[in-house]
Amino acid sequence: MIPPPSPHAIAAMVVTIAMFVGFIRGRLSIEIVSLLTIAVIAVGLYFFPMPDTNPTDGLKLAFEGFGHYALITICALMIMGRGLVVTGALEPAARFLERVFKINLQLGLLVSLVIAFVLSMGVNNTPVLVLLIPIFAALAARGALPSSKALIPLNAASLLGGLATTIGTSTNILVVSIAVDLGMPRMGVFHYTPIVLIAGLVALPYIWLVMPRLLKDNRVEVEHGERRFRAHLRVSPNSDLINKTMSEIIPRLPDDIIFFNAPSGTMEANQEFDVSGTHKDLEDAMRVLQGEVAPGWVLDRIRSRASETAQDIIVVEMAVTADSRLLNRTLPTSGIGDLYGVAVLGIHRPTILQKPDPTLAGDDMRFTEGDVLLVMGLADDLHQFSRADSLLMLEGRREVPRRAKALLAATIMAVSVGLASIGIFPIAIAALGGAILMLVTGCVKFDRVGRALSGQVIVLIAASIALGRIIDESGAADWLGLALSSGLQFLPPAGVLAAIMLFVTVLTNFASNATAATVGTPIAFSIANQLGMPAEPLVLAVLFGCNLCYATPIAYQTNMLIMSEGSYEFRDYIRTGVPLVVLMVATLSIALMFAYDLN
Structure with missing residues (x-):
């Protein structure tokens, strides 16, 4: 009784x-x-x-959660993840994906899933998804793989990767921290990674081959696509492509780039092209050709001022109004660079983007009402330009990645994770050290720390820690463990593990995975004591269950992140997520049973 x-x-x-x-x-x-x-x-x-x-x-x-070392560690990892995003350290992986997709869509999806899995093992999967979502949106816009068929599988792979290490998600850190508080030895970063890799080998074929078939093509027709800009591109004298023919160069460029005066011979130093493409296409063309679409002295001035004032360089879109000083002027005669210190990267006007017009060649093109300018500069200079020349600032504002610090940011993250993984420092110290280095070196600016940290996550984790403490100290965990164990005592070990995992999985898919972790971990300890089983496999069952958040859009923040981009409905998550949850619970339970010899 x-x-x-x-x-x-x-x-x-x-x-x-x-x-x-x-x-x-x-x-x-x-x-x-x-x-x-x-x-x-x-x-x-x-x-x-x-x-x-x-x-x-x-x-x-009630309030000690705000000072708990698990929360501090999570915040430090958020800062390091932000450093990877704002410096563009993850962009080489993104460009590699685009090249693979050009070979074969299925191969591209498989490689994307593997990359998302691997990156999420050491980096919070949110910045990984933030980086990869635009790539799949662009591929869908070009008639390739629809976003709706790729984003849920991609999210599932990143969640699976985050499950593989103790630092892969904030929930993992939370479960491990609570378990240590309850008396269990601390787990290393890759303590249970082999178990997850085995489950991943079983789940990956479903994510890759079955999930996309369960999802509809939710693309909707829009009246206009992303704006295309005409630009004047100058090749740097240091370009590696000098003396190569255009037939060798064009395959390396984005498919949607249009040349208005492509040369028939080889490329020469300081050669100039009139091209059109989206902002991203122009960036890719500049990277491949090692050129610029604005005068070098203006760009050098912007970068110098950004370095001196520690400000971010911003790119925005501005529309020319009927009152603008720019009307009927050309770009060279407008004096924009001299007056405001900003650079016009390209001009959008539908009539000039698809076919050559000798009267609108190069710098002879005159501004007309309705033209949209792609402008780069510092925030104050851009606002001054907009006000003084009667321009309307549109959407499309984004910060230019500080690529000069990309290698530094990647190195800081790698060293921090490496030191924690081999046990030289606890993850809390390694993460804090890495976050401090990100700030000191300028990879993440002090006034932008708020963008790296999620107030929602901070308050949620603090509440979850308090809730977990009171459940444990009030005896609620022991009572629930006793009630649950009374029904589990006749089950085999794999059944016990599966029941605990399913219990926590239901909680994490309809509430907070952090809360499910703080509720489930003490219960797992209590059940272990009741049944005479080792605590560690039961704690891992809780940890795994907290990460099996595939079945609802409210289960995890990245589920919501992809919902709008993929035009998903609630039933899309249920249709694809429930089979994956069942598959993962069965595989992980059996793997835990054999790993801990619970026959």
Whole structure:
């Protein structure tokens, strides 16, 4: 006969259920629900303290999550991940994917899944998805693989990669930290990676070959695509392509680049081309040809001022209005570079982008009302240009990656992860050291730290830590473990592991995976004690279950990130995610059973 839970245990379970309901209903933001949870725990324990504790002990329990080393580690990893994004350190992998897709779509998807898996083992999968989503959107726009058939598989692969190491996701760090607090030895970065790799080999064929077939082509026709800009490109004297023929050069360029005056012979130093393409196409053409689409002295001035003032270089789109000073002027006679210190990279006008017009060649083209300029510069200079010359600033603003620091950012991340993986430093120290280096070296700027950190994640983790503590200390975890173990005692070890994993998986797909982790980890310890099993495989079952968040869009932030881009519906996640969850639970349970000799 199972004894009834204590009043504090009942209260802890009620608060947990209320938190889950708050997340599921979605009427209040995650931040508000998390803060309310912390407040309820603090106020409740102050007026009704647990046995043998003081009222102030309850306040400490409720708020100590904000100073917990797991939260500090997660924030440090967010900063390092931000450094990889803003420096463009991951862009070589992105360019490689585009080349592979040109060979074969299925091969391209497979390589994409493997890259997403590997990158997510050491980098939070959110920046990985942020980098890869535009690539698949561009491929879909060119009539290749629809985004709707690629993004859910890509997200699944990145989540699977994040599962493979203790630093792959914030949830992994949280589970390991709670387990250490409960007395389990700390796991290394690659402690259970072989188990996940085995499961990955089983899951990958489903993700690669079956998932895309379960998804519809959700592409919608739009009235206009991404703007194309006409630009004047000058080849650098140091280009590696000098003395090569255009037949050798064109295959390296984006397919959508149009040349208006392509030479018939070999390329020469300082050669000039009139080209048209999207902003990304122009960037790729400049990279391949090692050239520029604006005068070198203007670009050098912008980069020098950016370095001196520690500001980011920004590219925006601006429309020429009827009141603009630029009307009927050409780019050379406008004096834009001299007056404002900004560079016009290209001009969008539909009538000049598809076929040559000798009267509009090169710098002779005159600005007309409605032209859209692609302009690069510092924020203050761009605003001054917009106001002074009566230009309308449009969408498309983005920061230019600080590529000069890309290698440095990648090195910092690699060293930090490497030092943690071989046990020289704990992950908390290695991550903090890496984050400090990212800031000191300028890979991430001090005034942009807020963009790296997610307030939602911070508050959620703090609330989850407090909730996990009260569930453990109130006896709720022991009672739930006793109730669950009473039904598990007749199951084989693999069945016990699968039941725990499924229990946590249901929680993580309909609430917060961080909360599921803090609830499930103490329960796993209690069940291990009840059944006389080692705690580590049961804790890993919780960790794995928390990451099997494939079945709903609310289960994880990247699920929501891809929802709009892929035009997904709720049932798309259920249709593709539920079979993957079942497959992973079965495979991981059997793998854990053999790995820990639980026959």
